[in-house]
Amino acid sequence: MKSYIIKRACLALGIIFCISLITFFVLNVIPGDVVAAMLGDFASKDAIEAARAQMGLDVSLPMQYINWLKNILTGNFGNSYFQRKAVLTLIVNAFKYTFTMAIAAYIVAIILGLLTGIFAALYHDKLPDRILMSISVFGISAPSFWIAIILQIVAGLRLGWFPVSGIKSGIWWVLPAFSLGIRSAATIARVTRTSMLEVLKQDFIRTAYAKGLSKRRIIFVHALRNALVPIITILGNDFGVLLTGSMITENVFNIPGIGKLLIDAINRRDIPLVQGGVIYVAGICVIIYFIVDILYAVINPNIRLGGEK
Amino acid sequence: MRKNIKKYLAAFAALSLLLTACGGAKDAKSDSSADTTQAGETKTGSGTGEKVLKFGQANAGTGLDMQKSTSSGAASIADEVTESLLRFNDKNEEEVVLLTDFPKVSDDGLTYSFELKKGVKFTNGVELTTKDVQYTFERMFTPETGAKSTTYFDMIKGAKDMLAGSATSLSGFEAVDDYHFNIVLEQPFAPFVKNLGTSYADIFPAEATKAAGADWGIGTNLIGTGPYKILSNDDTTEVVLVKNEDYHGGNVNLDTLRVLYYDDAQTKLIAYENGDIDLSDLPASQLEQYEANHADEIKKYYPLGTTFISLNLKSEYISDVNVRKAISLAINREELVNTILAGAGIPATTFLNNKIPGHDDSLPVMEYNPEKAKKILADAGYNSGINLTAEVRDTDEAIFNAIQGYLEEVGIHLEVKKVDNATWNSDRAAGNVQMTGMQWNALYPDADFQMYNYFYSKNSNNRGVFYDNAEYDKLLDDARASTDEKQRAELYKQADHILTFEDYAAIPLYYPQSQFIAKPFVKDFTVGNLIYHFWNVDVDMK
DSSP states (O other): HHHHHHHHHHHHHHHHHHHHHHHHHHHHHHSSSSSHHOOOTOOOOHHHHHHHHHHTTSSSHHHHHHHHHHHHHHTTOOOOOTTTTTTHHHHHHHHHHHHHHHHHHHHHHHHHHHHHHHHHHHHTHHHHHHHHHHHHHHHHHHHHHHHHHHHIIHHHHHHTTSSOOOOGGGGGGHHHHHHHHHHHHHHHHHHHHHHHHHHSSHHHHHHHHHHOHHHIIIIIIIIIHHEEEEEHHHHHHHHHHHOOOHHHHHHHHOOOHHHHHHHHHHTTHHHHHHHHHHHHHHHHHHHHHHHHHHHHHHOOSSGGGGGOO | HHHHHHHHHHHHHHHHHHHHHHOOOOOOOOOHHHTTTTBBBTSOOOOOOOOOOEEEOOOOOOSSSTOOOOHHHHHHHHHHHOOSSEEOOOOOOEEESSBBBSSSEOOOEEEEEEEEEETTTTTTTBOHHHHHHHHHHHHSSGGOOOOGGGGGTTTTTTHHHHHHOOSSSOTTEOOSSSSSSEBSSSSSSSHHHHHHTTGGOOOOOHHHHHGGGHHHHHOOOOOOOOSEEEEEEESSEHHHEEEOTTTTTTOOOOOOEEEEEOOOOHHHHHHHHTSEEEEEEEGGGGGHHHHHHHGEEHHHOOOOOEEEEEEOTTTTTTTHHHHHHHHHHHHOOOHHHHHHHHTOEESSSSOTTTTTOOOTOOSHHHOOOOOHHHHHHHHTTOOOOEEEEEOGGGHHHHHHHHHHHHHHTTTTTEEEEEEEEEEEHHHHHHHHHHHHEEEEOOOOOOOOHHHHHSSHHHHHHHTOOOOHHHHHHHHHHHHHHHHHHHHHHHHHHHHHHHHIIOOOOOEEEEOEEEEEEEEETTOOOOOSSOOOSSSSSSEEEO
């Protein structure tokens, strides 16, 4: 287990390094001069060149990358060209919003998804199963911006139940959580149903019933635990996606999270901010997948890590 | 137990359907959204009739230091806090703010003498003196500041030396005493006093600005002499301004001005419908939709700008004036404004905006005559048609799709490529854009801004236009040196004629209309020219 963790950690660092390298060079070869964009319409060519030198952009690309890497190793992600703030500060601030939204959406997704999936499995091929699975297809297919706008107009504007945009306290998170969580809930519901159906057919469930265990215990302890492996994969992936931000949901509900921060940075060619953001996203993904792998082993001891016996 | 499980699961399943299935008329607001609003008031206030106005706009994301930002959105906040020596009011007339009177100009047009009003205090309690003005201008020209609009002021003697790093003080600034100073120019420049009325010349308190360093304009690090001061600013979602009780310009009507950032136009207007904001700009694309239900709440105004096709005059085909003239004749400007813009504009009669002195008011809308365009192209030897390429930003795509149709009719095949802002900027600066859309807005009603900054030979190179006409340049040089406004207007009129009708160096399309939407209780609010000012606005609490 220990050597597996060390191996995975080294691999994770390698992945992050490669991603940063690719991002850096891609950002620098696509059209668009960040200095010209930054200085605006009145900048002369001399002023642009002077600013380029001041920002350390007058050296070769490999040198720029090495300089950036050196700074990263000392914890300095640089400053945003446009917002004039430390990249790390901007990412941490945006992360607070994205993390809260991800947790809220995750709660919605897990509760709705698991319960709907279990319920559908229990009523396999009956009317409730068909209705719920049809709804889940709708949940997967409906674009999140559409769900967001419908929720905003119906539950916010027309019914007045929830605030339509902005974030101030808990209730402000309800609509973003539902609009972001519904898609994941639908996916989780379908996987849960399939997985539960497999498990419910197995002998140990019959044995459990024969032993007189309560149905609640059989379903939520014995069946669900054994059905969890594929569900955890989905949960892990979804949480990674949620944590890396949703530009659309953040935009519609006016939430200054990671997705919005990164899209704005890309549009402006704010390279230090994009680089910092990409490292963040890569880091989140790597960590989440790592945790998911560990959880596999915890939930299902039949799975052994790294060929250990 | 089975029944219980069923009950719980059914409840959750029903919950999943609830929000998409519900509908019906709006009945009552929950407490959650009531935070936001009764006429101009918030429940978060004391409930004692505090006057609060909530203004929604996109976040410029540049900070509020107007030496480092050129955004009108940033200026709409910064101008409430910091003031320049003079300013343009909402009728676009210049008026003194921090001075006792307009500056006196020496006979040679080089020395401007100023007298500051006594007793004007920054909101940190420090009195405004000559030192603050001097510090502000020297900071602007210090290279490390990275000021973006030095071009408006670099005619001050010594400014270019500071910008080049060869001087650390501004030799053209002569401090006489705490309230009197002179500014000396290198050469006469008629619009200088007008430039002093822009946000880029906002006066900062020397000591506080130095103390804030690079953070000036970020968060609450902005102190001025203006009608409001910053109570809170997270730079991301909201800036809260409160009345400056000691404002030297008299009583301020509002107690609190909340500026809420909404980057998505649709979300901003839903927030307006919901009462989360009381005032917002209204994009032309949503004008028709809102005119149906909120016609009385929409206010239109005309900024001092012109929307035109910017051309690379060195590029293939475009270098031929006949092609440029044919393009101009092929476009039906009235139809363009009425259809694509839903009427939100005035078809152009010439390049210079119709509210700027020098504009020829006798001109009709620029001619639409596709047959004549075809003949000009045929006579110039382009019988088999020509291919042109336009590189445009998102905002100009619809207009250029229409132009593509007009040009096709006269035998010009136009390829329209949409690119993002950064690509557009660098391609244009490199001279790689054959045609593009541009809206060029003057900061104040003076032709110099529109004509010199874009088409004077040395400036047009930076914009990828490459216009070089010695006669045009001479007229602009003369107009800049003259202090006779009538004579200046005449010179600009002549230059505009050369630019638009002799050289066809730009293809003017229309003078844009802008609009904002405000709740009925918002009183005395007008916009002069792009920047929103809240100096006189009030809310009716009845």
